[in-house]
Amino acid sequence: MKNSNFLAYIAGFIDADGSIYVRLKPNSQYRYDFQVSPSIVLYQKSTEQVFLKRLQDKLKMGYLRIRNDGMIEYTIGDRESIRKLMNLTMPYLMLKKKQAKLILRVLDKSKTVKSANDFVKLAELIDKFGSLNYSKRRIINARVVRNHLKNKGLLTP
């Protein structure tokens, strides 16, 4: 398969059954007590492990995780790989182009965070995944982050 065709294939796969998202995870090791965790995930039944391994070998990024429920996840979590994959598949994405642009914006913005206020703005940007992905259980959103940082006295008015 030609390289551009392979990337278009991956775009179709992501559009049909993949996820592009960023989560905020409580983690006191991080400066503002939350880790910004971006992911691109492809799902399949674990019977298709060989196939996902093939994708992984071709893309040279990410890792496979076998879940307990008979599913397998191919996750790309490191920022450099995410940037690369999003830029390569962007021209072919039809359904999840907005998510692709948003994850790139989040990665860019996260590099420019200089204050707790900036971090809250970043969290607000991440919140936009909620409506794009119709996700119902985003527990940690910008409001939670804002309240936490406010209580710690880190926010300026």
Place this chain on the structure above:
Amino acid sequence: MKNSNFLAYIAGFIDADGSIYVRLKPNSQYRYDFQVSPSIVLYQKSTEQVFLKRLQDKLKMGYLRIRNDGMIEYTIGDRESIRKLMNLTMPYLMLKKKQAKLILRVLDKSKTVKSANDFVKLAELIDKFGSLNYSKRRIINARVVRNHLKNKGLLTP
């Protein structure tokens, strides 16, 4: 998007979240009392109707069906379109190439049916979708067809 890229995209979409299958449906209008019904189906949440409509407009085949459960199906059911789509996406399919080849074989074989015995052989070929698609509820299989045609005295030993 270039045409070959669009076809690779569709292949990725089918591999991730599409179905390629043939069903046998009881129907006394047909010569051997069963209709051979092939389908290629793409699924999405009904919020993505505009997107599926775009695919339909580009592929110029099939129809959309809004289900009661908030899903929408884009189904290609006519044989000429199925042939065309399978031949066009075949080079790019990675997961469902076997199903694609099998549906083409079924379409070919169904044109050569000349007897009830031939029809049972066709039903046996259709049965192969069961294991390829891990389908659990194939009620009408070759055994059912064979028994029915046997009871009608149509099978030669």
